[in-house]
Amino acid sequence: MKRRLLLLLPLAGFLLLSGFLYLGLSLDPFHRDSALLAREFPAFELSTLEDPEAVVDESLFQGEVTLVNVWGEWCPTCKQEMPQLLSLAERGVRLVGVDYKDTRAKGREFLEEFGNPFEVNIFDPEGDLGFELGVYGAPETFLVDSDGIIRYHHTGYIKPEDVEQTILPEVRKWQ
Template sequence: MKRLKLFIPLLVFLLLAGFLYQALYQNPRTLPSALLNKPFPVFSLPGLGENQKTLDASLLKGEVTLVNVWATWCPSCHVEHPFLLRLAQQQGVRIVGINYKDDTQQAKQWLAKLGNPYQATVVDASGDLGIELGVYGAPETYVVDRQGVIRYKHIGVIDERVWQESLQPIVSQLQGKGGPS
């Protein structure tokens, strides 16, 4: 029995080493989301813009949509913004923004200065919608199908590579199910 106790530290070490070894081959940008294949959370929040009043989850039904969580305080959001503009303007990708824990006036000025890729922007000043979505930080982007169901979550900057390798195939597949959106 005493000899068996000598092997306990070795077993603990091997178990821990196995978990760490497995973690080496996981992509940190593919954190699991409890909301995959579930409806986008219900919300009723103000829109960013003079003509937009209260927006809700019905905004995300009818067309395949990228929902992009962004903020003016987020340096990575500044990096991805020009690419989002190209997606919206040149490829006609429908993007809805969630302005996350940000100053509304600064957000309006930012979009006026840099261009607005969003069909609509939801103001999540308190971060409650972000909490429901499981947002780790900005930027994060969700692919939402025509029925308002989250089909994919991307954490980090969207650029040409991410679009081509990850997001575009999913968007194209979802659009193809019922014809082009």
């Protein structure tokens, strides 16, 4: 009888592997956690989109929970995302933009056309800050807590339902 049970071993192995692969089917290969989670927002020193003379750095994120959105005029999804960001700003979430690999003129044009939910926009024409943040395609959104630590990362488009379902709960969690 004991030996008979041994014959079930390959079947058990097969089932284990099937279960493993089945779980893999429901995974999104594009989803992966940011390497910066639970780390400080990277140091930077850049001017703002609004004022070429004004210099901002990472101290921008001290004292208040902030949603940092990386966007660019060249990015079509960013345009679709703006209504969601505007509604988040209306609900009292502090938003800071990173105008990524853009020109000043185009960035300003974008905000005039699609609205400006951002308290301030960090102007990152070379994508240096984007690189430090591990951005590999706009839009990307980071939640930074009041100590300047990155707590949440959303890659890609924020869908209208994401506002209520994921973004707002995350913001409240860290407020």
